[in-house]
Amino acid sequence: MIETIYIEDDVEAHPRARRLLDRFPAARVIPCGRYTEVFNPAAQSFRLQKENPALILARKRGNLVLEAPPELGIGEGPGFYFSHMLNCLYDCRYCFLQGMFRSAHYVLFVNFEDFEAAIDDTLTDGGEKPSYFFSGYDCDSLALESLSGFVERFVPFFAVRPGAVLELRTKSVAIRSLLAMTPSPNVVVAFSFTPAEAAAAIEHGAPRVGQRVRAAAELAAAGWPVGLRLDPLLWYDGWRAGYATLIDGLAAAIPAAAIHSASLGPLRFPSKMFQRIHRMYPEDALLSGPLARRDDFVSYSAAREAELVGFVEERLRRAFDDIAVFFFTPRAT
Amino acid sequence: MPPGRVHLVVALRTEAQPLIDHFSMLPASSGRGFRSFANSDRGLALVLSGVGRAAAAAAVAHLARDDTDPAWLNIGIAGHRNLPIGAARLAHKVHCASSARSWYPPLVFEIPCPTATVRTVDRATRDFPTDDLYEMEAAGFYEIAARFAPHELVHSFKVVSDNRARPAETLTADSVGSLIGDSLETINALIEPLQRLSAELSERRVEPGGLERLLQASHFTTTQRRQLRRLLRRWSVVCPQVDAVDWVAFKALPDAGSVIASMQEHLEGVAPTFGPGG
Numbered sequence A: 001m002i003e004t005i006y007i008e009d010d011v012e013a014h015p016r017a018r019r020l021l022d023r024f025p026a027a028r029v030i031p032c033g034r035y036t037e038v039f040n041p042a043a044q045s046f047r048l049q050k051e052n053p054a055l056i057l058a059r060k061r062g063n064l065v066l067e068a069p070p071e072l073g074i075g076e077g078p079g080f081y082f083s084h085m086l087n088c089l090y091d092c093r094y095c096f097l098q099g100m101f102r103s104a105h106y107v108l109f110v111n112f113e114d115f116e117a118a119i120d121d122t123l124t125d126g127g128e129k130p131s132y133f134f135s136g137y138d139c140d141s142l143a144l145e146s147l148s149g150f151v152e153r154f155v156p157f158f159a160v161r162p163g164a165v166l167e168l169r170t171k172s173v174a175i176r177s178l179l180a181m182t183p184s185p186n187v188v189v190a191f192s193f194t195p196a197e198a199a200a201a202i203e204h205g206a207p208r209v210g211q212r213v214r215a216a217a218e219l220a221a222a223g224w225p226v227g228l229r230l231d232p233l234l235w236y237d238g239w240r241a242g243y244a245t246l247i248d249g250l251a252a253a254i255p256a257a258a259i260h261s262a263s264l265g266p267l268r269f270p271s272k273m274f275q276r277i278h279r280m281y282p283e284d285a286l287l288s289g290p291l292a293r294r295d296d297f298v299s300y301s302a303a304r305e306a307e308l309v310g311f312v313e314e315r316l317r318r319a320f321d322d323i324a325v326f327f328f329t330p331r332a333t
Numbered sequence B: 001m002p003p004g005r006v007h008l009v010v011a012l013r014t015e016a017q018p019l020i021d022h023f024s025m026l027p028a029s030s031g032r033g034f035r036s037f038a039n040s041d042r043g044l045a046l047v048l049s050g051v052g053r054a055a056a057a058a059a060v061a062h063l064a065r066d067d068t069d070p071a072w073l074n075i076g077i078a079g080h081r082n083l084p085i086g087a088a089r090l091a092h093k094v095h096c097a098s099s100a101r102s103w104y105p106p107l108v109f110e111i112p113c114p115t116a117t118v119r120t121v122d123r124a125t126r127d128f129p130t131d132d133l134y135e136m137e138a139a140g141f142y143e144i145a146a147r148f149a150p151h152e153l154v155h156s157f158k159v160v161s162d163n164r165a166r167p168a169e170t171l172t173a174d175s176v177g178s179l180i181g182d183s184l185e186t187i188n189a190l191i192e193p194l195q196r197l198s199a200e201l202s203e204r205r206v207e208p209g210g211l212e213r214l215l216q217a218s219h220f221t222t223t224q225r226r227q228l229r230r231l232l233r234r235w236s237v238v239c240p241q242v243d244a245v246d247w248v249a250f251k252a253l254p255d256a257g258s259v260i261a262s263m264q265e266h267l268e269g270v271a272p273t274f275g276p277g278g
């Protein structure tokens, strides 16, 4: 439930903003010059704001599409990301957003048309290999679909651009709008998973793992390419059994032919970000666990990381014939 | 959980009196410059700032010597072009007319009254050109209080005292007191969640159990103290069933360095446990 909406003066007349204001007639509406006035001030408490985040309606100006870090790749072509939203409905304790942003308010950039133009510009510059576009970098791609209408607008946009692949990264089971569309071979719906017991303890507010598996299976049955994102990989009491159960469950529900790719990422935080997050949640078991500083990151030991990646990769390859497995440093979702 | 604290910043004695009476506050020995009142058992302190931005800012700084993660609430009267006298508003935006800066207090708890933009001006106005509340302290208060507390804990509450139909000249000390007195229920409903937020913050800063005893047992350098504090915090989460001080005593660790190394090694080996998943 959105109780407070901040709106940049500049987007007050934008049709997407108007629709949202109409949708929440009881919300207090607070005008602001630039969203950064609300979102960026220092000394805000992300944790306290998470109790009741507001919605900020803004215009994204400049840097609409950015080059993705190479480790995010799920194919051979160049990678890009764009963020129509900042922040997420869920509250995963390993999420880097809580260490990166000062505010937990949801920022929705309503000028989708400018993102589309920027994506087209990027494609014009592209080579022969498809370009990959990631939308779930600073938010969950689907979780706030009922607010944003992102999927409804961008999936048809990408469907007619075969030179581009869109990855929707999510933990949400809000798949109704996708099921209502004709599946696009170049739109990958990538679900993030950790074993059920870890997810229940750490991924606050996110749908249960069983629900996510069912949503992925439904989309696969409808003809959508599905991605499996097992990151971050978590080390906890019983992790082997947890990952084995998770992967067996995925294999039982989703045919290998429907899997676009899997990717694995170790749990790693930039050191300063880890300090910020741990200070915010000193009582959290994951953050208080056996993590140590390695170079500029806080992570499990190299041996533990290798053990996790090795075990999970082996189980995935055993469960899904010819699965494409990628490895990267995790960010959001 | 330690009790939360709220610091009230009020310009004039006439505005403050109903609060002082209602919360049974007593004069506090607060040194020079500002008169202040407190009820420590209730976790409340109040400072009389005087009129204007600079005075409000200085009063916050005066009270901020207390380092217990207090929340801050500015309470006072304001003018508005057409809101009825006695209408109570919490600021959702504080705007400083002379610097053109704005602040947006995040509204993370249930708000017991409508909200509005509070515009701080340097001179009292009679024509109220915008649909905002006009007053003279909130911006000075907010700018400085937000240096001592997260924005979620800094708020400004105003009661309409004058409008175009009833200009400020008609106000008396009694009528100002009544306006604040009539809003005490709303003020209480604001103080409660602010105290909870303040308590939550203090709770996160409480020294971990066993710290003092371990510090007394060996000589720790400043860096080692910091490490020990962090390790004890982790210990209380990861091994809550084992008393860290007993564990260190049982191991007969000879010095601070070996206490830290052994605790680190022990924690490194403990995998977090998660309950059954869904």
Ligand code: SF4
Binding pocket: A087, A088, A089, A090, A091, A092, A094, A095, A096, A097, A138, A139, A140, A170, A171, A203, A206, A331, A332, A333
């Ligand atoms: S990790 Fe993903 S799903 Fe979880 S809070 Fe962050 S963005 Fe949302």
